[in-house]
Amino acid sequence: MTPAGASVAAPKGKGQRPAPPPPPESLYVRRADIFPRAVDGFYRRLKWAIMAATLAVYYVTPWLRWDRGPYAPDQAVLVDLAHRRFYFFAVEIWPHEFYYVAGLLVMAGIGLFLITSAVGRAWCGYACPQTVWTDLFLHVERWIDGDRNAQLRLRAAPIGPAKVMKRLAKHGLWLLIAMATGGAWIFYFADAPTLARDFLTGQAAMVAYATVGVLTATTYVFAGWMREQVCIYMCPWPRIQAAMLDERSLIVTYKDWRGEPRSHGAKRAEAAGAPTGDCIDCSACVQVCPTGIDIREGPQLACITCALCIDACDAVMAKIDRPRGLIDYATFEDCRAEAAGAPPVPIRRTLLRSRTLLYFGLWAAVGMAMVLSLGARTRLDLSVTPDRNPLWVRLADGDIRNAVTVKVRNMEARPRPVRIELVGLPGGALWDSLTNERSAARGLTITVPADQVEKRRIYIRAPRTAPDNYALRLVALDGEPAGDTDELRFEKPEEGE
């Protein structure tokens, strides 16, 4: 904290500024309650639509079914932690294929650049869970307590039966929504219908109840009590996104060259010949803002670019018969041009430019690569680890034997008979540790259970005159042309050894 004496140098060279207010007593302040007013307009309706879509996706997804046959779960989207599988409609991801998840993260990263460079902090204003649930909670609050003025009156009112009832109803509904939020989350991790039944009858795993408990608490506290505080103090996103904006990214901005000077009594001022701006200082834009800021003070970190102030001001402009867009999505560049007298720039012009197109190209390239590799990946996979100690063993008849450990992954939801064949190594034969040398042959047939890894130790014998290189080839015996080949080196003693 600044000692009061340190403020001597304050308004040097800015004589027109009012004397600075005394420094505040404390580094910590009580949160000012915010009662955002309801508003209607284009962006509000867009927000409703996005809220409906995101909530529907979140709540409905775990209940979608997808038939994968008898050996795999029939849930369309399932994170099966116990068996380490991730199911996403027709795609099944195994732990060793985690690079698909990494690819999605890369796409999300580039997508963030793309969206932010094109439309600024659109994520914050429309799709962020904190925004969506806070919006929902605000709506419930308005439904029970009434709009801004009624809420202010209710807060001032003494505690009585009506107030208690309203408070109980509001917090009860909030808690219900919060619980539904946490409840839906766990369905992504287990068969939803079974888990729902177990959960209601008290038979679900402890971790399910704990998860629902924690998510209920966080949703209730974050969306009901903390709201904009999460955006301003807890979320790193605004810092990151603000750093990714440039002169040509869309942000919500107040066009002061058009609004200023604010004219409270415009008619009178005009009559008196004083200059007037379009802003009538009605503070509608401040009252609707869910983060409680005044956008007329310029772009600021607390603005989540939800555009509700645009709707509010547009309504006011319509009433006083002025063109809309005193507050509007605009880029810094357009603002400068407009302030210099150019006409407003249509939004779509800012969406298509080299930076956004470059990001889009990158984003699409990663996506295409992932789709292509998904289509080309084999669902039957062989991996071979040769023994290191000993590298080779001399057998009684003078042949040399190598040992390897093979893993066969059957990533399909059905058992598959496969054959492991020796390629190269004339005179060679192989057998596995479940049998013995008497069953040595050029190949070995095993059945890999559905969705499982089969691990076998395999012995490979060949005369020491055999060539150095050979391969183990995996062949699917069920007619599907899927398999894999591993090149190996046949280890044998040096000459004279």
Place this chain on the structure above:
Amino acid sequence: MADTNLPSVETTHHEWDGIEELNTPLPRWWLWTFYATIIFALGYMVAYPAVPLLSTATAGMLNWSSRGQFAQEQAAAKAARAGTEQALASLPIEQIAADPRLMGAAVEGGRAAFKVNCVQCHGAGAAGSPGYPNLNDNDWLWGGDLRAIHTTLEHGIRHPGDEATRMSQMPAFGRDGILNAGQIADVVSHVRVIAGAEAPSRSAQRGAQLYADSCAACHGAEGKGDRALGAPNLTDAIWLYGGDRAALTQTVTNARYGVMPGWNRKLDAATLNMLAAYVHSLGGGE
């Protein structure tokens, strides 16, 4: 767009080169959260072992300790394994081999026991060295099925003090004066011929008669050895002490007596079973 002179925002009255620092106090709940973490830490210190003392630490009111938890987990794991351990200790090795689950456990247990008791002679990969058999190959002096391996483990080879130990004794043909140096050279020639290491020669022809008189009783007329006596097969590619002329001359002259301890005095029945299973699984098991 508004200019950046924010009339309603307080500053801290700090100014550097015309840039002023805005005063944006943290919300109070932040402060309370901080206090809450301090209270939590104090509670934690009281409840759990926390304050280090000279040789120990405060015990905490819940009587919890990571050592105690570890002991509990160990006991639980032991209890879960009890059935398997019991079976490994009491069943004969043939019955263990008939149960894939038991056999899997035996091989894994044997792998661990081998690392402790056997690697000193047979090597970490069980590949042996001159005088110490390679357990990976398919050549066995005393037999390579589970029972034979188990018996060798149990009673050892030439283990003094064990009645049932496996015994074989080759005469020291040179040292004891049974054969002279020239005769030994001839026997060595013959042995190398039947092992396919050398072309037939006059010396080998002479050695064949000597072999029939002195060696065939144990190693067999064709040199194929005799497992009942622990007599090695002389015609295969594997030599315990080396198959070149020098090593063979040395062997015939002085004889060799490798010793392996009988492990039944040191290891329990379960460990013997597990070791037999592991050695058998190395690739040469019969």
